[in-house]
Amino acid sequence: MRSGHRSGHTARLAAVAGAVLAVGACGSPAGVAGVSTVPPASGAEAAAADPVTATIPAPVAQGEPSATPAVAPPKGDEPVPVPPPKVSEFTYTFPVQGCETSYQSKLLVLPKTTIWAPKGCSFVSPVDGVVHEVNTKNRWRPSTDKGQDREGRFVTVLGEDGVLYLGGHLDAVAPGIAPGTRVKAGQVLGQVGNSGNARATASNLYFAISWKTEPSLWWVRRGMVEPWDYLDAWLKGNRTLSPAAETRAMVKRVGATPKCAILCASKAPERKPEPKPEKTRISLND
Template sequence: MRSGLVGRWAAVTGAVLLTGACTQATGLAGVGATSPTTPPPSAGATPAATAPTPEHMAAEQPPQGGEPVKVPPPKLSKYTYTFPVKGCKTEYQRKLLVLPKTTIWAPQGCAFVAPVGGVVDEVNVQDRWSPSTDAGATREGKFVTIIGDDGVRYLGGHLDSVADGIKPGTRVKGGQVLGKVGRSGNARDAGPNLYFAISWKTGPAFWWVRRGMVKPWDYLDAWQEGNRTLSPREETLKLRGKLGETPQCTVQCGGAVRQQQDPPQASKTPQPQKSPKKDDDDVVTLTPTTAPLDGR
């Protein structure tokens, strides 16, 4: 009987020991209490949970954009313009000095081209300017004016020469060569340049109008730098409505009477009659006979 009790006690003890061993190996619900493959972190090492991962590093980097997409400038008018000097490096004034015009500095012989399609209005192929008289009407030397399809007149002066076939009434396209940059007129003692001016159509007697009424540099900037549809039409028509088609000459008016004896080639426009001369011989007021332009 004693040996039987000892046997049962041995059996119970073995079962308890076996159960403890299993519990240490698997832990709760069969999961090990410690991972046999994960060594304890060493002193000073970054815990695995806080170490940066490739995913975290990628998320912290700003996204790399592609090449910028070039968006064309907005179309501001139905007309397309061209910078009036072609194929040469240029510089020009961007401020008002004496007249609302600009001087475009360019090498001798560079092409002066039509800024927009239109019709040739006036052509002067002879340099009539003299330093002794310094007549205002001849300061531009050899020049060409066109009436653009936008209704605006454009002048290119100080030319070295006028292109073949360019005469009053000739139809031209935007960018077509009208002449070559030079030093005629009162530019003979300066570097070669193009006298460029914006105005509206008048008779050739009103030469001071063609010399410039609208500041051109904002339009030149746009035509050269990207927006070739910025048009001076609206500003020109507005100013003409304010001043009248033939405003009185107020700047560099000398030589008006002498110039009338030998005018440049021009489209057939009725000549205005002169009013009585005032005491100031440098200022002559002309009474227009030309009919007002339409809104072209």
């Protein structure tokens, strides 16, 4: 009997021990060697144990402006105007002064340009030089359309750069302007008009670049070098861009006295038919 009582007591102790072990297993996670199975402390406990101070910006909702103030960039210095480089020893000026102008930068039959400007505007010498030809009379007639008269009243200037400049369709030539007169860049040579074959158009300046020839070679003075690149430069401030090199190259290519190739022929004057002589009637009664 005593032996049976001990066996029952031993069994109850074993059951209690197993229950304690089971509860311990549930309350503490299993671990491995070298790794603590104690759960981490709560946030409050961790802050109390090792406090950390930090500033974390609050998230900005999409579409809301940022609370960070905009930083204005520093203002730079005002730009310093730099003059264009000097590319020749000559100084030029745009050939029409005192008025608003316009012109086309493309070839229109001849290598020249038409500078549109109000009547009476000043045509000035584009460079220092000497007056070469002057025509104060408007000799052009539509019935003949002679090539040498198409520019109407005109003045040509042989520049110190060796280039010849023509201003045509003038309304008048300035007083004192005659062949051999020395002129300066910007000096008035005449007034813009519509003489010559421009009489049916608005007033304008026929402007052309070539080289010195005899008046009989009128097709040379009316334009051999395209002028608009130089006009653009003189108008926009680069007053030393010179057509001298291009003009010399053109002379070398076509010769100093080339033959006329474009708009050369004049109209033959119309001849009125001569009246036929009346026939004499003879009467038989005479």
